[in-house]
Amino acid sequence: MAFPQSFMDELTARSDIVDVVGSYVQLTRRGSNLFGLCPFHSEKTGSFSVSPDKQIYYCFGCKRGGGVINFIMEEENLPFPDAVRFLAKRAGLEVPEEEGDREAGRRRQRLLDLNRDAARFYYRLLQQPEGRAVREYLNRRQIRKATAVNFGMGASPDAWDVLLNEMTAKGYSKAELLSAGLIVDNRKGGFYDKFRNRLMLPVIDTRGDVVAFGSRVLDKSEPKYMNSSETPVYSKRRVLYGLNLAKKSKRQGILLCEGNLDIVTLHQAGFDNA
Ligand SMILES: [Zn+2]
Incomplete structure (x- = not known):
């Protein structure tokens, strides 16, 4: 199903990537970005970066990257709609469903x-x-x-x-x-x-x-x-x-x-x- 744009905007505004990623990965600040050990491949030095300004993550090791929803899809192994519901629950937002769907x-x-x-x-x-x-x-x-x-x-x-x-x-x-x-x-x-x-x-x-x-x-x-x-x-x-x-x-x-x-x-x- 498609979620209304206004809902998606609010969801991403309330799901700061540093907070979300930070609950899975220990991040330390280096310049304007934050770095940590990549959760998607095994490594000893952190090549996994998060940009608070751009609200994206990127791993210089395994080249995975994307926005906050993408991160949850990868980390929790969820398809897009479930990743959206997962983040909505975390942010305390109600997911808009159609009337029949709601019942x-x-x-x-x-x-x-x-x-x-x-x-x-x-x-x-x-x-x-x-x-x-x-x-x-x-x-x-x-x-x-x-x-x-x-x-x-x-x-x-x-x-x-x-x-x-x-x-x-x-x-x-x-x-x-x-x-x-x-x-x-x-x-x-x-x-x-x-x-x-x-x-x-x-x-x-x-x-x-x-x-x-x-x-x-x-x-x-x-x-x-x-x-x-x-x-x-x-x-x-x-x-x-x-x-x-x-x-x-x-x-x-x-x-x-x-x-x-x-x-x-x-x-x-x-x-x-x-
Ligand atoms: Zn990686």
């Missing part, structure tokens, strides 16, 4: 909030008595606590409606929980939690939103792996587990694996491009 956007945001709250709930449970079976499973798989934290892992309890009760108490409707794929209709007018007694692996997109969940059983029961179905915020062919972390890797190339836990163990072993 869809609101519903979408509710589902993302719900997923985030569910992920936090599972994450907390992992540290509590209810999470013991999952903690023991992680120990057996030699997955360290720091790794589990890094991936935001959680535990779903061995019960039928714990998440359902917790999230409705927070103000989410059953329709929203259904739409997010977190509960299941029992066809008798009731609902129950989809994920029970499982290791929970939130699927986080490159913008940092929890869009879905992967999960694994702890015993021999089936199905071994259960993942969220497609939802208004989750399209399987557009999201890769772990890409939110791998996009920051300085390693060459990318390691593509079949299983979520393969990704986790590779990251733990230092292959943060998995």
Whole structure:
């Protein structure tokens, strides 16, 4: 979509390139420009420059350069509209959307909030008595606590409606929980939690939103792996587990694996491009 010019002008005026780049790169002033270590290629002396006057960056090493939006596209690996939304959020500006888009956007945001709250709930449970079976499973798989934290892992309890009760108490409707794929209709007018007694692996997109969940059983029961179905915020062919972390890797190339836990163990072993 095209953003109105007046909005774009305000966005760039409120997104000073020195501030934005400065939150990723340590900059020191040399003459009228600032210099630092290039975030896009590996180097020991800073050939990455920022011009406050021209509001641009340029690297004399890898020749990358551009304005503030370009910087976010490169650094956060985002397409142009998402880079604009990213900067708008940072600057506290509301992105102008069309009326239909706005309503869809609101519903979408509710589902993302719900997923985030569910992920936090599972994450907390992992540290509590209810999470013991999952903690023991992680120990057996030699997955360290720091790794589990890094991936935001959680535990779903061995019960039928714990998440359902917790999230409705927070103000989410059953329709929203259904739409997010977190509960299941029992066809008798009731609902129950989809994920029970499982290791929970939130699927986080490159913008940092929890869009879905992967999960694994702890015993021999089936199905071994259960993942969220497609939802208004989750399209399987557009999201890769772990890409939110791998996009920051300085390693060459990318390691593509079949299983979520393969990704986790590779990251733990230092292959943060998995
Ligand atoms: Zn460079």
